[in-house]
Amino acid sequence: MRKQVVSWGALLPMALIVIVGYLGTVLWTLRVSISSSRTFPSSDFVGLAQYARLFDNDRWLLSLQNLALYGVLFIVAVMVIGFLLAVFIDQKVRGEGALRTIFLYPYAMSFVATGLVWQWMLNPEVGIQQAVRQMGYPDFRFDWITDQDMVIYTIVIATVWQASGLVMALMLAGLRGIDEEIWKAARIDGIPAWRVYVSIVLPMLGPSIATAFVLLFTAVVKLFDSVVAMTQGGPGIASEVPTKFIMDHLFGRAKIALASAGSIVMLLTVLALVAPYMYARSRAAARKEAP
Amino acid sequence: MRKTKSCGLALALLLGGNVAAHAAGPKAEVIHWWTSGGESAAVKKLAEAYQAAGGVWMDTAVALGEQARSVTINRIVGGNPPTAAQFNTSKQFLDLVEQGMLNNVDDIALRDGWDKFLPETTLKVIRVDGHYYAVPVDIHMPTWIWYSKAAFKKAGIASEPRTMDELFAALDKLKAAGLIPLAHGGQSWQDNIVFTAVLANVGGRDLYLKILRDRDPGAINSEAFKKVLMSYKRLHSYIDAGSPGRNWNDATAMLITGRAGVQIMGDWAKGEFELARQTAGKDFGCIAGFGANSPYIIQGDVLVFPMTTDPEAIKAQRLIATVATTPATQVAFSKKKGSIPIRTDVDASRMDICAQQGIAIMKDKSRQMGNGEIFLTPDQNGALSDILTAYWNNNIPVEKVQRDIVSALRN
Numbered sequence: 203m204r205k206q207v208v209s210w211g212a213l214l215p216m217a218l219i220v221i222v223g224y225l226g227t228v229l230w231t232l233r234v235s236i237s238s239s240r241t242f243p244s245s246d247f248v249g250l251a252q253y254a255r256l257f258d259n260d261r262w263l264l265s266l267q268n269l270a271l272y273g274v275l276f277i278v279a280v281m282v283i284g285f286l287l288a289v290f291i292d293q294k295v296r297g298e299g300a301l302r303t304i305f306l307y308p309y310a311m312s313f314v315a316t317g318l319v320w321q322w323m324l325n326p327e328v329g330i331q332q333a334v335r336q337m338g339y340p341d342f343r344f345d346w347i348t349d350q351d352m353v354i355y356t357i358v359i360a361t362v363w364q365a366s367g368l369v370m371a372l373m374l375a376g377l378r379g380i381d382e383e384i385w386k387a388a389r390i391d392g393i394p395a396w397r398v399y400v401s402i403v404l405p406m407l408g409p410s411i412a413t414a415f416v417l418l419f420t421a422v423v424k425l426f427d428s429v430v431a432m433t434q435g436g437p438g439i440a441s442e443v444p445t446k447f448i449m450d451h452l453f454g455r456a457k458i459a460l461a462s463a464g465s466i467v468m469l470l471t472v473l474a475l476v477a478p479y480m481y482a483r484s485r486a487a488a489r490k491e492a493p
Numbered sequence: 494m495r496k497t498k499s500c501g502l503a504l505a506l507l508l509g510g511n512v513a514a515h516a517a518g519p520k521a522e523v524i525h526w527w528t529s530g531g532e533s534a535a536v537k538k539l540a541e542a543y544q545a546a547g548g549v550w551m552d553t554a555v556a557l558g559e560q561a562r563s564v565t566i567n568r569i570v571g572g573n574p575p576t577a578a579q580f581n582t583s584k585q586f587l588d589l590v591e592q593g594m595l596n597n598v599d600d601i602a603l604r605d606g607w608d609k610f611l612p613e614t615t616l617k618v619i620r621v622d623g624h625y626y627a628v629p630v631d632i633h634m635p636t637w638i639w640y641s642k643a644a645f646k647k648a649g650i651a652s653e654p655r656t657m658d659e660l661f662a663a664l665d666k667l668k669a670a671g672l673i674p675l676a677h678g679g680q681s682w683q684d685n686i687v688f689t690a691v692l693a694n695v696g697g698r699d700l701y702l703k704i705l706r707d708r709d710p711g712a713i714n715s716e717a718f719k720k721v722l723m724s725y726k727r728l729h730s731y732i733d734a735g736s737p738g739r740n741w742n743d744a745t746a747m748l749i750t751g752r753a754g755v756q757i758m759g760d761w762a763k764g765e766f767e768l769a770r771q772t773a774g775k776d777f778g779c780i781a782g783f784g785a786n787s788p789y790i791i792q793g794d795v796l797v798f799p800m801t802t803d804p805e806a807i808k809a810q811r812l813i814a815t816v817a818t819t820p821a822t823q824v825a826f827s828k829k830k831g832s833i834p835i836r837t838d839v840d841a842s843r844m845d846i847c848a849q850q851g852i853a854i855m856k857d858k859s860r861q862m863g864n865g866e867i868f869l870t871p872d873q874n875g876a877l878s879d880i881l882t883a884y885w886n887n888n889i890p891v892e893k894v895q896r897d898i899v900s901a902l903r904n
Contacts, residue, residue, distance in 0.1 A: 240588050240870070241588035327734070327735035345734060347737070348736070348737040433738055434681075436681070436737055436886070437738065437886045438681075439886075451872070451875070454875065456870070456872060
């Protein structure tokens with residue numbers, strides 16, 4: 203009994219933070235999203251009018267579409283590149299420490315700064331395109347950042363560059379945790395190294411992959427600074443993302459009701475994606491515990 | 494011993510300093526986003542005038558308008574308001590007025606006769622239900638048409654364009670001469686400026702007001718407005734490939750170097766020409782609009798006064814409201830800022846010819862007109878700007894754009 207009181211007491215601060223800090227603000231956002239609030243929250247009730255406006259808005263719809271396309275490409279590319287980098291470093295290459303630092307460095311820098319550098323490099327008039335043309339290929343074209351249909355891929359490229367090092371570090375930690383005996387056994391059986399990686403090591407890296415996936419997934423949902431630094435959502439509205447829509451309406455456009463509706467939609471989207479995964483995991487855990 | 498002495502001296506100085514500060518009169522903390530070179534020189538003029546009137550001025554400069562405004566709102570809500578804060582001459586602070594979070598300066602406005610010298614457009618923004626909630630500081634005109642004399646000469650354009658058709662002809666000639674006809678920064682607010690210029694010059698005063706003030710669906714669906722949208726889109730064919738994302742001052746630099754011919758931008762662009770030691774009328778030209786009746790579009794900055802009951806702070810607020818509108822302060826401020834004074838009864842002889850032209854136009858009340866921000870809520874204005882920037886960059890049928898604008902301005 204006493205022990206229970208103590209453990210509840212220890213949990214209380216966290217429980218309060220969760221209830222007030224997380225659930226409370228979610229409920230508050232939900233409440234604001236069904237009002238007509240402008241600069242300040244107001245207590246009237248307009249039903250789902252803000253949501254109707256949201257889904258009647260071309261920019262919001264395009265933002266969602268951009269985010270989906272970006273999310274898939276970004277996560278796949280970062281996972282693959284990060285894993286390959288980790289495997290490469292795992293070959294006991296010389297200067298491992300230096301290489302690790304180099305690969306991880308982009309992640310340590312603020313994207314507001316590196317995004318600007320990317321913007322210059324991708325700018326057709328001063329960047330890569332111009333440089334290659336001056337080297338004697340006058341027909342070379344690389345103007346994606348000013349191209350409506352390609353601009354979102356430039357964001358993918360720049361953010362993959364930034365995040366790959368992080369995934370590499372996670373995967374490398376996982377690889378180093380793999381028992382040497384497994385490698386020895388595989389060598390005795392004459393199994394090629396790539397086969398060991400794909401069929402044995404990769405499945406054993408499950409927890410590292412899951413961690414990396416969760417980190418990347420949250421990075422996708424909150425994608426904001428890279429877009430602001432590189433394209434400001436342009437050209438036109440071609441590279442707009444939901445967070446930027448929400449931020450614009452929260453402050454500049456003084457329409458917190460619409461911004462809140464956008465936030466709730468984002469939350470529901472994330473829950474819809476995460477819920478099946480959580481359900482599957484709890485089912486799996488329950489099966490394990492069953493006799 | 495010596496140490497205690499110097500401590501005592503320091504203390505005395507500190508106390509003395511404090512006493513002096515109190516004696517020096519009302520202390521004002523002002524939040525603003527005048528942070529660039531010309532801007533901070535301008536606000537310094539305002540601070541000097543305030544100090545000359547016996548006050549103590551304290552700057553709280555926050556870069557970027559949006560950022561500064563949210564700092565102001567947060568501090569008001571948090572119960573620690575500044576004495577005064579900058580907003581644009583627009584509906585941005587209307588919510589603050591409606592929530593009773595601003596002090597009015599009615600007595601100053603009546604004593605100094607603001608109704609007599611302020612443009613009607615500005616008055617309508619700062620006067621809510623008969624009370625004056627802000628003091629205007631400057632007037633900017635966002636849709637000046639700037640051109641490089643060197644580029645015009647190279648393209649063989651003899652005279653300044655006087656109509657929209659002549660402007661298109663000049664742009665064609667610039668293109669033929671291998672120059673970039675229109676220097677444009679492809680950011681949504683700049684697209685919006687180009688649209689406003691076309692609406693004012695092609696559509697004219699009545700259509701302008703029907704669209705932006707009345708939000709009249711009939712006018713938005715009219716043939717006349719369709720023509721405006723198509724002229725706006727036609728300008729897109731004169732920009733260069735590097736335009737998307739470019740900053741406005743980089744576009745101005747293209748005029749300064751003579752690489753490009755024309756830019757449509759607010760009068761703050763003058764600061765860039767000035768930095769490059771170019772003179773209005775000699776190296777570059779400025780066109781406020783086509784024809785003798787073209788509207789002069791007004792945007793600008795105001796200072797609002799957050800609600801407080803502290804008599805010292807109220808005194809400071811009233812002193813700011815008094816000082817900011819005097820002709821001498823107005824000219825000194827606008828000369829640095831690139832704007833024009835809020836009143837036309839000033840000695841403009843020391844200002845440049847573009848500003849003089851602007852002041853002359855402002856004397857004709859029928860030509861004064863607000864920009865989109867003055868008529869639309871920030872939300873409506875943003876939605877309109879999203880549609881216009883999408884149309885500028887994409888091939889969207891003009892009829893769809895008209896439909897979208899109707900629905901964006903409906904609520």
